[in-house]
Amino acid sequence: MDVVDQLGSLKEGKLSRRKFTKSLLAAGIGFATTPLATRMATAAAEDQGTFFTWGGYDIPELFVPYKEKYGELPNFATFGGSEEALTKMRGGYVVDVSHPCNAGIPRWIASGLFQPIDTSRLSNWADVMPELYNLKGNIVDGKPYLAPFDWGQTSITYRTDLFELEGEESWDMLWDERYKGRLGSLASGGDAWWCGAIKAGVSMEDIATPEAFEKIAAVMRAQRPLIRLYTDDTTTLEQALASGEMVAAMTWNSSATTLKSEGVPVKFADPKEGALTWVCGLMIHKDAPNLDRAYDIIDSLLSVESGKFMINDYGYGHSNKKSFDAFDEETLKGLGLSKTPTDILSAGHFQIPQTQEWETKMNALFEEIKAGF
Known part of the structure; x- marks a missing residue:
C-alpha cells in the first residue's frame, strides 16, 4: 500500500494513525500528526460522543466496541497537556469525556466542570483494578470522578x-x-x-x-x-x-x-x-451533550480489547485486570509492566x-x- 492509499485508509478509519506513522517511520518519512488529528475530529459524525485526549489515543483500536455499537468512531479532539485541556474547558469548551492524570484529579473536580461516574452504567467496571480508582481525591461521597484507564512511566x-x-x-x-x-x-x-x-x-x-x-x-x-x-x-x-x-x-x-x-x-x-510514575483516566463533563455515548466511550476504553492493544502496542499498563491474561510475566517484565500495578507505581516516583x-x-x-x- 503506497502513502496515498494509506492516507485514504487513515481518513476512513480503516488504518490507525499509529500504524500509519509506523509505516512512514520505517520508510524514513517524517510526518506531523496533529493537523491530521484535527481533520479527523471535524470529519466525524455530529451525533457521536467527543473524546478530548492526548495525541495517540484517537485511534480505532481503542474503540472497537464503540464502533460495533454505533457504526462510527467517536469525535476526537487532542491536547498537548492536561493543564492545557483544563484551561480550554474552563474557557467554555464542552466535550463528553476527557483524559487527565492522577496529579490533576483534585483540581479537575474542584473546577466544578465534571460529574461523578455512575459505575453501574459501565459493563467493564467490575474488572477495573481497585488500587487504580482509589486514588487520592478521586472518591467523593462514595463515587469516583475518574475511571482509570492507562498507567505507566x-x-x-x-x-x-x-x-x-x-x-x-x-x-x-x-x-x-x-x-x-x-x-x-x-x-x-x-x-x-x-x-x-x-x-x-x-x-x-x-x-x-x-x-x-x-x-x-x-x-x-x-x-x-x-x-x-x-x-x-x-x-x-x-x-x-x-x-x-x-x-x-x-x-x-x-x-x-x-x-x-x-x-x-x-x-x-x-x-x-x-x-x-502515573495513572491517567477518564472524566465526564457536567454538561456532556451525549451522556449515553460518553459512557460508551469509557466502556470501550476499559474493555479487554483496548487493554490488550495498550499493553502490546504501546507498552502501557491498563486498568482492566483481564487484559493481562494474554501476556506472560516475562513479556510484561520486558515492557516494564506487571499484573500488579502497585509493583511498578511504588517503585518509581508517583506524582x-x-x-x-x-x-x-x-x-x-x-x-x-x-x-x-
Whole structure:
C-alpha cells in the first residue's frame, strides 16, 4: 500500500494513525500528526460522543466496541497537556469525556466542570483494578470522578548504539554535555518539571516548597541549552530518535515500544533515581451533550480489547485486570509492566496532586525556561 492509499485508509478509519506513522517511520518519512488529528475530529459524525485526549489515543483500536455499537468512531479532539485541556474547558469548551492524570484529579473536580461516574452504567467496571480508582481525591461521597484507564512511566528512551552509557542509567543522561543538541524532552511541565525534581533530588512530598521550586528551576535551566526539541507530539520524538537526529529523549513507555517494533536499537531506561510514575483516566463533563455515548466511550476504553492493544502496542499498563491474561510475566517484565500495578507505581516516583496556584506558577516558569529566560 503506497502513502496515498494509506492516507485514504487513515481518513476512513480503516488504518490507525499509529500504524500509519509506523509505516512512514520505517520508510524514513517524517510526518506531523496533529493537523491530521484535527481533520479527523471535524470529519466525524455530529451525533457521536467527543473524546478530548492526548495525541495517540484517537485511534480505532481503542474503540472497537464503540464502533460495533454505533457504526462510527467517536469525535476526537487532542491536547498537548492536561493543564492545557483544563484551561480550554474552563474557557467554555464542552466535550463528553476527557483524559487527565492522577496529579490533576483534585483540581479537575474542584473546577466544578465534571460529574461523578455512575459505575453501574459501565459493563467493564467490575474488572477495573481497585488500587487504580482509589486514588487520592478521586472518591467523593462514595463515587469516583475518574475511571482509570492507562498507567505507566515517564523515563528516557535512548539509542543504545549512539548513546555511550557511563555507569548506570540515570536522569543525568538528559543533562549530558556530550550530546548537546541531540537530546529531547516532553514539552509539558506535567512531566518535565516532575522529572526535573527527581534529577534535583527533590522528593514528591516536598515539591511545593520554595526551596524545591528553586532547585528544580536551576536544573531545568541547566538542561535548556542541551535540548534540541521540546514537544508533546511523541511521534516527532520517535522519528528524531529513529533517524539518529537525537540520541535520547524524555518519553513515555509507548515510544520505546514503537521504536523497538521497527527494529530501532533503543532502550527505555530504568534510572537509578527512579522513573516518574502515573495513572491517567477518564472524566465526564457536567454538561456532556451525549451522556449515553460518553459512557460508551469509557466502556470501550476499559474493555479487554483496548487493554490488550495498550499493553502490546504501546507498552502501557491498563486498568482492566483481564487484559493481562494474554501476556506472560516475562513479556510484561520486558515492557516494564506487571499484573500488579502497585509493583511498578511504588517503585518509581508517583506524582502528588498540587494546588492550582502551584500548577500555574510552575507552568509559567517552565514556559519561560523553554523560551530561554
